[in-house]
Amino acid sequence: MKFSCEKALLSSAxxxxxxxxxxxxxxxxMEGILIEAGETLRLTGYNLETGIQVTVPSEISDRGSLVxxxxxxxxxxxxxxxxxxxxxxxGYMVNIRCGMSEFNILGTDPEEFPExxxxxxxxxxxxxxxxxxxxIAQTLFAISDNESRPIHTGSLFEVDESGLTVxxxxxxxxxxxxxxxxxxxxxxxxxxxxxxxALGEVEKICxxxxxxxxxxxxxxxxxxxxxxxxxxxxxxxxxxxxxxxIPRNNNIQVEVEARALLACIERVSLIISEKLKSxxxxxxxxxxxxxxxxxxxxxxxxxxxxxxxxxxxEIGFNNKYLMDAxxxxxxxxxxxxxxxxxxxxxxxPAEGEENFxxxxxxxxxxxx
Numbered sequence: 001m002k003f004s005c006e007k008a009l010l011s012s013a014x015x016x017x018x019x020x021x022x023x024x025x026x027x028x029x030m031e032g033i034l035i036e037a038g039e040t041l042r043l044t045g046y047n048l049e050t051g052i053q054v055t056v057p058s059e060i061s062d063r064g065s066l067v068x069x070x071x072x073x074x075x076x077x078x079x080x081x082x083x084x085x086x087x088x089x090x091g092y093m094v095n096i097r098c099g100m101s102e103f104n105i106l107g108t109d110p111e112e113f114p115e116x117x118x119x120x121x122x123x124x125x126x127x128x129x130x131x132x133x134x135x136i137a138q139t140l141f142a143i144s145d146n147e148s149r150p151i152h153t154g155s156l157f158e159v160d161e162s163g164l165t166v167x168x169x170x171x172x173x174x175x176x177x178x179x180x181x182x183x184x185x186x187x188x189x190x191x192x193x194x195x196x197x198a199l200g201e202v203e204k205i206c207x208x209x210x211x212x213x214x215x216x217x218x219x220x221x222x223x224x225x226x227x228x229x230x231x232x233x234x235x236x237x238x239x240x241x242x243x244x245x246i247p248r249n250n251n252i253q254v255e256v257e258a259r260a261l262l263a264c265i266e267r268v269s270l271i272i273s274e275k276l277k278s279x280x281x282x283x284x285x286x287x288x289x290x291x292x293x294x295x296x297x298x299x300x301x302x303x304x305x306x307x308x309x310x311x312x313x314e315i316g317f318n319n320k321y322l323m324d325a326x327x328x329x330x331x332x333x334x335x336x337x338x339x340x341x342x343x344x345x346x347x348x349p350a351e352g353e354e355n356f357x358x359x360x361x362x363x364x365x366x367x368x
Contacts (some may be wrong), residue, residue, distance in 0.1 A: 001064025002088040003037050005056055007098055010085050011077045013043050013054040016228060019201050020045035020052040021070040029112035032067040035087075036110075037320070041324075044116060045070060051116045052205070055227040066092060066107040076103050090245045101142045116231055119217035123186025125159055126213050129206035129225055135166045135177040136203045138328040138356065143149070143196035144170035151237030154196055157214070160189035168196075169240050173321050174359040175328065176242065182211060192216050193239055198232035246251060246359055247344060250337035254284060254308035255350045258334050261289070262326040264304040268293050269319040271300050279363040284310020284338070293319070293344040306336075315341045325358040 014033065022030040025047075034044040041058040044051065066089060080098040088095045089107065096103045099287040136155070144152035149171075152351065156167040163180040194202075198221075205228050206212055215222040216234075223230040265280065268291050272278055276295040283290045286309040292301040315338065325347055326334075333350040 001037050002062040003058045003060045004056035004086045010069050013056040014074045017043040017045040018070045020050045022047040029067045034113045038064040050232045065110040068107045117220050119220045119222040123190040124215040125181045125210050126183040127181050131290035139166050139168040139175040141324045142168035154235040155191040156239045158191040159220050167242050176357040178355050193235040201292050206208040237284045250339045252338040254306045256306040264302045266298045267301050280316050280319050282294045284313045316363040
């Protein structure tokens, strides 16, 4: 095998493919990157859960394939001078040259590398990369890390005539984003659940303004952006019926500047830590919300101006859950809806289209 490639292009491709490489595996080949020089140069990382394959522009002299340690190959290419990298191999011995630098390292048999699953298209959709990236970023925080309900360790993708809805839920909060899709093929409406670990990688490969195509197969999902393909397994099971879980017709509604409320909560949270946990006690009055908390080292209080009357509603929240929702909300002004001190808080945009909904469950407060 022999090929030459621009150092910057090769380094970027190795770094992208490495994100799906197993950190530790009983199969040594899975800690490596599969390099295939055929019609094109392809680099593949696969950990049996998520696979990433990148096609790199290069000049191929001799065809072939082998597996190289992802960590070592990545470090070598990254530290090479900015020039053309010339890669050649005889058997499993690999020679990598760039400028005046030269390395000879040992590769492994490509036959030991597991084959990337093929995805037979059932349904597909096309959406702009920045839109999908923002939808993932604004819902990923609410994915559950509790393995006892595996279905909730991923996000639900639901496609219908109104567009794409992405929903994450972890038992304490819910995050929902909705956007129109450029193009869809297949059934009128379809849905699937993508593991959170794979979505974190999808977010990273969506870095241009181009489209991304999402293909639903029988057991896997494929995301394709330009020269990069990501394949991951689908999560099976019954996802929460989220439409019934979100309370509407809430009788208490107030509006608030997201950044002002977030800054207020962050100040009060300074005395809360992993060791010193305490809920926020929020009292929604007429035109103002008072936020207090008390821990073993002292107490803190702050106030934030709002529009509307909360009727003196007192409600407790986990500070982190409330802050996560406020940070993710893609609107500067928000509407907070309540029914009582023990019912969820629903966070929506104050004006414009309702393209996101966050729900945070309250924490029971001890009597003063």
